[in-house]
Amino acid sequence: MELKNKKILVTGADGFIGSHLTEELVRQGIDVRAFVYYNSFNSWGWLDQSAKEIRNNLDVFAGDIRDPYGVKQAMKGCDVVLHLAALIAIPYSYHSPDTYVDTNVKGTLNIVQAARELGVEKVVHTSTSEVYGTAQFVPITEEHPLQGQSPYSASKIGADQMAMSFYTSFDTPVSIIRPFNTYGPRQSARAIIPTVITQIASGQRTLRLGSLHPTRDFNYVKDTVDGFIAVAKSDAAIGEVINIGSNYEISIGETVELIAEVMGAKVEIETEAARLRPEKSEVERLWAANAKAKQLLGWEPNYGGSDGFKRGLLETVEWFTNPEHLKGYKANIYNL
Secondary structure (H helix, E strand, O other): OOOOOOEEEEEOOOOHHHHHHHHHHHHOOOEEEEEEEOOOOOOOHHHHHOOHHHHOOEEEEEEOOOOHHHHHHHHOOOOEEEEOOOOOOHHHHHHOHHHHHHHHHHHHHHHHHHHHHHOOOEEEEEOOHHHHOOOOOOOEOOOOOOOOOOHHHHHHHHHHHHHHHHHHHHOOOEEEEEEOEEEOOOOOOOOHHHHHHHHHHOOOOEEEEOOOOOEEOEEEHHHHHHHHHHHHHOHHHOOOEEEEOOOOOEEHHHHHHHHHHHOOOOOEEEEOHHHOOOHHHOOOEOOEOOHHHHHHHOOOOOOOHHHHHHHHHHHHHHHHOOHHHHOOOOOOOOOO
16 A cells, blocks of 8 residues: 555554654655644644654644544544554553553544444554563464453453454454564653663662563664554555564663663662562563564564664663753653
8 A cells, every 4th residue: 555645644643652653654745644632731742842844744633532423533534544542551550440441442442433434444553562461482473372461451452352353343454563662762751761761861870670580572663663654555464463573582681781881871770669560460571573574564673683772772862861851751750
């Protein structure tokens, strides 16, 4: 599918990945409608910081993904929907799981129901590597069993299944993209990489962190964005679940050491109980198999392997240590 003659709706366009994706689509000359979360401040989230030429070429729709009427209104006239709107903080899902069902499961239902009624040409639904839980085998392929080890992951499993059910029941053209741990500029400080960077950048040398032994497959945001665009363009992706990951595994502890090295800081680590997941809820190991993405989409990470990860960290550190960016983060407070 050629996207340049299509109207594309991006839900969650105001968020971390969504803002990067929206900007890249506009840079490629694509007609984009950005669905942002309605608020009384008339904030477009991270899009407020986009370059003027980006903002001037956006069609912005403020609404709530939980509202089926508003979702359908936003989707009218759109050919492709890239659905990223979701609650994603795992700790907050322990606190308020009901909101995750409403936003992630029912929000996704609103998208695919409207897509079916409006005859949308393609829906790209965003999953997460958290749906796999602790790896039963590695690298993790798309056939790995799904395990809801947190209310967040359970809600995303429900959302994924809801999306795919419309493909199998009604031939709604749905693709599921399953990014592994995306990092980069603008990410919330509840995630490990921004947590470490903002604490060091704020002058702290005793870092307050959670578990260090779990492993992750970190995916730089530019690679994730390229993955979204590749899925949107691919007719072969319809009806498929596709991992987007670097195929490089590293522990949280090793990641902290690498960030400290990049930032030229000597640090000590202090375990903070509030940052620990319940024991059986911790996802101990994630490592993405990405052969399917290469085969179906021609997608490969540009920031893969240890060298690519270090390059991505350097770019991320550069962004966060800009005083204008750093002042937006509360490094001394643990974010749910």
